[in-house]
Amino acid sequence: MALGANLVIALAKLLGGLFTGSPALLSEAAHSVADSLNEIFLLASLKRSRRAPDSKHPFGYGKERYFWSLLAAVGIFVMGGCFSVFQGIEALRSDHAETRTGYVVGLIVLAVALIAEGSSLVRALLQVRGRARQAGHGMRKAIRSADDPALRTVLAEDSTACFGVVVAMLGVGLHMITGEVQWEAWASMIIGALLVFVAYQLAKESRGQIIGEAADPALRRAIREFLERQPEIDTVTTLLSMRLGTLSTLVAARVDLAAGLDSEEVEEVLVRLKKAVREQWPIADQVFLDVTEASPGDRERARHERRQLDAAVNGGPDPDGPEEPDERNRAEEPDTAEREP
Structure with a gap:
């Protein structure tokens, strides 16, 4: 739906911009062209990420979504943000003046674009609301924690597009009232700056997911608590996780088992x-458990990890900030490293 809306909007903005010579309209046309190409990337990622695991990719192709989302962010930055800023600078250097017909055509095109972009945004928000109901939490939390890069990118694009169209309409309207092209030029540069910011945010999120991002803290805490409740487990010394895609997560835990179990048990x-x-x-479809002998330092680190997860889930201070290990942990590190091989 987002792709269809953007293709129609891009054509309308381009024709209107060429007819009127409006820098704000041409900037919005570039914005919509970038959005259309990005949605083609995202559609490709949906199909490619569902491929079954093979010998070269034993954990599947789930991270394809993150890669194509990164390319979409680059497209927003180059084709949308940079071109819009360039159009604004060019408008400031020119003495362009439009006819009244040009102004009217431009405003009509932007009004149609706002309706189309708004429809696509409403559809994306309804999709988020459905997922929020399934998860049992509110819309704001669902948007912030959305793990589907395609949906997150469409939300960012459509909300930015609606705001950009409003800014462009203000620029065209003020240009029509005052006769000063600077209003459209500044509208174009504001749109460009907004697109650059959105592209940066999307790229930063995709980068973290491609490198290897841990699972949601609530999921990690729930799995850790489940393992610690088992009578056969004395201590969960370490629990590591990595998102392999929107529907796949790797979980690896080192556990110290209770004494008295033979090899078969x-x-x-x-x-x-x-x-x-x-x-x-x-979602935790790749689970690995490693039996280890916990040292005092391991037990202390396990307690620290639990405190980190509790702080992350309960909204406390940033639990991932750097923290120096205490002297006891430092002393235990060499022994642990020698024992593990």
């Missing part, structure tokens, strides 16, 4: 726990 416990985690949290 250990194998049965690990198989049962991995199966239970996958069944209770289907």
Whole structure:
């Protein structure tokens, strides 16, 4: 729906901009062309990310969505933001004046664009609301925690487009009233600056996901608490996670088992726990449990990890900030490193 809306809007803005010579309209046309190409990227990512795992990609192709979202952010930056700023600068250097017909045509095109962009934005928001209801939380939290880069990019594009169209309409209207092209030029540069900011935010999020981003803190805490409740587990020394896609997450935990278990019992416990985690949290489809012997330093780090997760879930201070280990942990590190091989 977003792609269809943007293709129609891009053509209308381009024809209107060429007819009137309006820099704000041409900037908006560039914006819509960039959005259309980005949605083609995102449609490709939806298909490619669903491919089954193979020998070269044993964890599947879920990160394809993040890669194509990064390309979409680059497209917004170059084709939308930079071109809009260039158009604004060019308008300031010219003495362009439009006819009254040109102003009317420009405003009509922008009004149609606002209706189309608004319809696409409403559709995306309805999709987010449906997911929020399924997850049992509000719209704001659903938007902030949206893990689908395609949906997040469409939301960013459509909301930015609606704001950009309003700014362009103000620029054209003030140009018509005052006869000063500077109003349209500044509107064009404001649109460009906004697109550059949105592109930066989207690229930053995609970068983190491509590099390897941990799962949601609430999911990590729930899995850790589940493992710690098992009678066969004495301590969960480490729990690592990485999102492999929108529907796939890798979970790797080091656990210190209770004393008295023989080798067969250990194998049965690990198989049962991995199966239970996958069944209770289907998104955690890649689960690995490593049996280790916990040292005092390991136990202290485990307590620190629990405090970090509690702070992240409960909205406390940033739990991922750098923190120097205490002397006891430092002393334990060499022994742990020697024992693990």
